[in-house]
Amino acid sequence: MNLATFRFPGFLLFFLLFFSSACAMLPGSLPLSEARQVEAAYGFRAAMARLNDCGSCLDAQVQVSLKSVLQNGTVSGFVQALAPSHLKFIAVNPLGQPMFFLASDGNRFRYISVPDGKAWEGPVAAAAFRKHAPPGFDPRHSFHWLTGRLAPEELRILSVAEDKEGLGLWLELAYESDILALSPVRRKILFEPGREVVRRHIVSDPAGKVLLDVWYDDFVRFRRDGRPPCRLPGRVSVHFDDNISMMEFVFSDWLLDSIPTPEDFHLTLPPGFTVVPVE
Numbered sequence: 001m002n003l004a005t006f007r008f009p010g011f012l013l014f015f016l017l018f019f020s021s022a023c024a025m026l027p028g029s030l031p032l033s034e035a036r037q038v039e040a041a042y043g044f045r046a047a048m049a050r051l052n053d054c055g056s057c058l059d060a061q062v063q064v065s066l067k068s069v070l071q072n073g074t075v076s077g078f079v080q081a082l083a084p085s086h087l088k089f090i091a092v093n094p095l096g097q098p099m100f101f102l103a104s105d106g107n108r109f110r111y112i113s114v115p116d117g118k119a120w121e122g123p124v125a126a127a128a129f130r131k132h133a134p135p136g137f138d139p140r141h142s143f144h145w146l147t148g149r150l151a152p153e154e155l156r157i158l159s160v161a162e163d164k165e166g167l168g169l170w171l172e173l174a175y176e177s178d179i180l181a182l183s184p185v186r187r188k189i190l191f192e193p194g195r196e197v198v199r200r201h202i203v204s205d206p207a208g209k210v211l212l213d214v215w216y217d218d219f220v221r222f223r224r225d226g227r228p229p230c231r232l233p234g235r236v237s238v239h240f241d242d243n244i245s246m247m248e249f250v251f252s253d254w255l256l257d258s259i260p261t262p263e264d265f266h267l268t269l270p271p272g273f274t275v276v277p278v279e
Helices: 010-019 034-052 139-147 176-180
Strands: 029-031 057-067 072-082 086-092 098-104 108-113 118-123 155-163 169-175 186-192 197-204 210-222 230-240 245-252 274-277
Touching: 034 155, 034 169, 057 139, 072 139, 086 139, 139 230, 155 176, 169 176
Parallel strands: 118 274
Antiparallel strands: 029 155, 057 072, 057 245, 072 086, 086 098, 098 108, 108 118, 155 169, 169 186, 186 197, 197 210, 210 230, 230 245
């Protein structure tokens, strides 16, 4: 299947499937003593502070793949992200010509389809956008989802346990916005203390149903602006339909010296294109 033939909202749906429902099986864990939980929580907070000090932007080539019973395909392109919410994705055809553009500042989005000569734009709260993004994904934190970080909100750590397979520590936590929500979600984070990286981020509803299950792998170690070494995930994936289906973002050729500004995420409409407002 050639994903370059997708049309709105199909291609936007493909992109947002990254944030779609994941496999429902929760990982096994082993309890820790109260003293060990306090120590682990302190180490986790310190590691997250260092990670958030590593830089606030992402600029790289990306390959997005979808594998499922009904669809299989890959699209390549370029992605930029700026903390906390700016995001831009450009899909290109095999000749390197732009085919689709998607940009958002966390409040509004613009999606341009070159083959259609149309652009859709409106608030991310619009039904046409939100129906493709399940509960648990907040467009205000796009950068953090793509880089394996946590949103810049106050965190409450509810419990800490050891992964049953020895992969790290499982922390159950809540953002301040989670606590204040009418229907608060539950979060579980798999944290690897040795490399100080988040390897998995699960978001569940109050009843325990998994809404998001994001995996981070193939971490690349780099140094920027003379700061201490940091790691970025080279592969971000989500498994869904009981692991029958999978979607992956594979990053390469990072531009570590690139420092985009909010103006870089504004998409200029080509002459003659039709704008379709979305509310």
